[in-house]
Amino acid sequence: MTTVPDSAGGPAAPPPQLVRSPLSDGEWHRLHPLTPLLRGGLFLLVVIGIVFSNLRDRLLYIFLPWLAPGVGDEVVEWEEMGGDPVDFVIANNLYVLAAVAVLAVLIILVAVFYTSWRFHTFRITEDDVEVRSGILFRTQRRAPLDRVQGVNLTRPMIARLLGMAKLEVVGAGMSANVKLEYLSTANAEAVRADILRLASGRRLADEAAPVGARPASRTAALGLTVSRELTGILEGPEAPVAEPESVVHIPLGRLVASHVLSMSTVGLLFAIVAIVVGVTQGVTWLLFGFVPAIIGFGAYWVRSIFKSLRYSIAPTPDGVRITYGLTTTITEILPPGRVHAVEVTQPILWRPAGWWTIRINRLTGRSASDGSNDDFTTVLPVGTVVDVERVLRLVQPAMTDDERALVVEQGMFGPREGDTFVNTPRRAWWIRPLSYRRNGFLLTEDELLMRRGVVWRKIVVLPLARLQSFGLYQGPLDRLTRVTNGRAHVVQGPVTPFLAAIDRDVALQLFDDVARASVRAAQSDRTHRWAQDEMDAGVPAPPAASVLAPVPTPPASAGAPAEPRVPESSATELRVPEAGAADLPDAPTRPADREEDGA
Structure with a gap:
């Protein structure tokens, strides 16, 4: 691809004839x-609101004394007790000077926000997304496109209206998020499409962004936007672009x-019962101790419902598109x-x-303490x-129909007749009695x-191409029962790939089979640049496959295990080699169920 050199010596920009946005x-x-209105203007509104809330009585006494006749006596008492800066301004008739000072502070803040906006710039090259910000302390961040884990578009309620x-x-x-x-x-939307298109290995010139008619003025455009978005909060258009239809609809x-x-609801009911019983028995501290927690739980409960009201998930040529949220989309x-x-x-x-729920482990670019991580998993x-x-x-x-059927x-309803999973031996029933x-x-x-769990049924699917390592861990009681514990190591998230x-x-x-299979899967993995093969071959990217086809039931099968080698250590761990290692045997065999030799 021909590129345009950057004057600053940075990465080259895509040729103009290939740019879509x-x-x-x-x-x-x-x-x-x-942007300064949303990033700093709302802060100013909050500060002004706090000031007016604290000076409410004094403002009523000064400007509307007939609405609150008893407030004047309280103001006189404040002045007799020594007063405050507002009393000093009133006593010395410094209204004009105070107004000028407040106006100067506002002008300085507006100038700071405007200067910050002027210094906050970004650019999109064929390799990176870069952002520069800061006035006194400059910051520049760069996100390589071949390492992009996802692109999120968030629309808070005020931003949606604008x-x-x-x-x-x-x-x-x-x-690491930018x-x-x-x-x-x-x-x-256009920038997100361009970022994903460049990250996939395709070129921007394959598509052209349509240019729609613009309103006659910015005021008219803002009025149309606010009107459309007020309607959209209820009707649900995510953006003024075509949105793929969701394959799942949650009533x-x-x-x-x-x-x-x-x-959590069961625990809340127990707390309410405990409060009622305690209050009737004269233990009133329960009322003050649990009521704030109940209010907080109720707010979390309502917020969780609102967040999922507009949930949708759909395939696109660049990945899976997930939308949720009512007020903040x-x-x-x-x-x-x-x-x-x-x-x-599936909880019991x-x-x-x-009903079932699905969670995933993925890189979110956020810290583990960030409460919004659950939104992305x-x-x-x-x-x-x-x-x-x-x-x-x-x-x-990448899963076949047979694997999805398994x-x-x-996985979800097993064990059943013809079960192909290798289960815990009967002699170790006391470790997982249920x-x-x-x-x-x-x-x-x-x-x-x-597969594990009875009260909470769980089935974990681990793509071998994404596996970081696999370990075996054995304690003294496990050693007596001749069993061990397995843990697959992947990126941090809500999914715990552990089996006892x-x-x-x-x-x-x-352990040996996972080693061979992981290396082979990493060698054949092409998702790093998911459209590179189509671009090199000169063919367009295939459309998203249908997700509504039925899943056939696979036949049961079993393989013969090889003779294992027992290591001296009671804990072993496999580190998956990097892609490009030497070729290994083709397909690992699934270890067959072994006959138990008694208790």
């Missing part, structure tokens, strides 16, 4: 002109019921190959309704088995499946 031409651009959005490019490290706040919604009744049928596109672990879970209270808040199948097709497109039929029959694993060509009480010999065979 005016903001993706490799030049430095500023953010939306109303037709603006915040774009966040998710990086591969801790606190934020563009704020852009107009149309520009944010409001199911969403509310899923929150009601939760262990967040739209995320998760590129292929960025999911490191998938967990399908959801079992009569047949729950890809299905609540859904049926059909919904689970559809979401699995999106987040794990996840649904045996779930030892269900506790097991299955290694396929591209995934490692871990695996037969020792079978676990050692699994």
Whole structure:
């Protein structure tokens, strides 16, 4: 690709004839002109509100004394007690000087916000997204496009009314995200498409952004935007662009019921009963101790429902598009190959309704203490088995129909007749007394499946191409029972890929099989630049596959395990080699179930 050299010696900009958005031409651009209003103006409004709240009585006494006749006596008492700066201004008749001082402070703050906006610029090259900011202390951040883990578009309620959005490019490290706040919604969508298109290995010239008719003036444009977005809060258009249809629709009744049928709700009911009983017995401190917690839980409960009201998930050529939120809308596109672990879970209270939830481990570019991490790891808040199948097709497109059938039929509802999972041996039942029959694993060509839990049914899907390492851990009681514990190491997240009480010999065979399978999967993985093959071949990227096809039921099969080698240490760990290592045997075999030799 021909590039235009950068005068500063930085990365080259894409050629102008290949640029789709005016903001993706490799030049430095500023953010939306109303950005200071959202980033600093709201802070000023809060400060002014606090000041007026504290001076409410005094302002009534000065300007509207007939509305509050008793306030004058309180003001006189304040003045007799020594007064405050406002009393000093009133006593010395310094109204004009005080007004000038307040006006000067406002002018300085506005100048600071405006200067900050002028110095806050960004550019998009064919390799990076760069942001420069700061007045006295300059900061420059760069996000390589080949390391992009996702692109999020957030629209808080005030920003939506003004037709603006915040774009966040998710990086591969801790606190590595690059934020563009704020852009107009149309520009944010175009820039996001360009970033994903460059990250995929395709060129920007393959598509051209349509140029629509503009209103006659900025005032008219703002009026139309506010009117449209007020309607959109209820009707739900994410942006004035075509949005793919969601493959999953969550009814409001199911969403509310899923929150009601939760262990946190059960705990809340116990707390309410304890408060009622305690108050009737004269223990009034329970009322003051638990009521704030109940109010906080209620706020969290309502916020969780509001967040999922506009949930949608759909395939796009650049990845999975997930949208959620009623007042603050967040739209995320998760590129292929960025999911490191998938967990399908069913709490026991959801079992009569047949509902499940899906969470994933992925790089979010945020710290572990960030409470918004959960927003980016729950890809299905609540859904049926059909919904689970559809979401699995999106987040794990490399899985075959047979593998998806194994996840649904045996992983979610197993064990059943013809179960192909390797389960905990009967002699170790006391380690997992309730779930030892269900506790097991299955290694396929591209995934490692871990199944566990009875009260909370869980099936974990681990793509071998994303696996970082695999370890075996054995304590003294495990050694007596000849079992061990296995843990797969992936990026941090809500999914815990851990399995206890695996037969020792079978676990050692699994250790070797995972080593070979992980290297082979990493060598064949092409999701780093998911459209590079199509571009090199000169063919367009294929459209998103249908996610509504039925999943066939696979036949049961088993393989013969090799003779394991017992290491001297009671804890072993495998580090997956980097892609490009020497070729290894083709396909690992699944260790067969072994006959137990008694208690």
